[in-house]
Amino acid sequence: MVNTLGELIKSWREEAGLSQLLLSKAIKKSEKAISHFETNRYPPSVETIERIVKALNRGQDDKLLAMTLREPELAKTGLFKIAEGRAGYSSRHEARLHNAFSRLTAEAQERYIKMMEVEAKALDKS
Secondary structure, eight states: BBHHHHHHHHHHHHHTTHHHHHHHHHHHHHHHHHHHHHTTTOOOOOOHHHHHHHOOOOOHHHHHHHHHOOOOOGGHHHHHHTTTTTTOSSSHHHHHHHHHHHOOOOHHHHHHHHHHHHHHHHHHHO
């Protein structure tokens, strides 16, 4: 289980048996940039995430998980429904979000749930 986008990228890279140098060449970024991504010094752009997913032969669920970790607000509504057990899986998108959410550590899940609760309260006030 992963807790951050950096941990996710590192685990994918290690699973693929690549060094930071080889991944950096595959996605046309510096080795230092890969190190920064993996240590959460700064997040990769959406375009870079797509390159990483492609270079490491990851699927769409993994891409969605990475995007969710990078931009949690993009998936907030769907993840909130899933976290509360209200997801009906009526769409392929909700099923993918459930898959992505279930891969997070309990700590990361709790962090997203709290973030979404705060956001829901803010929306209720407006």
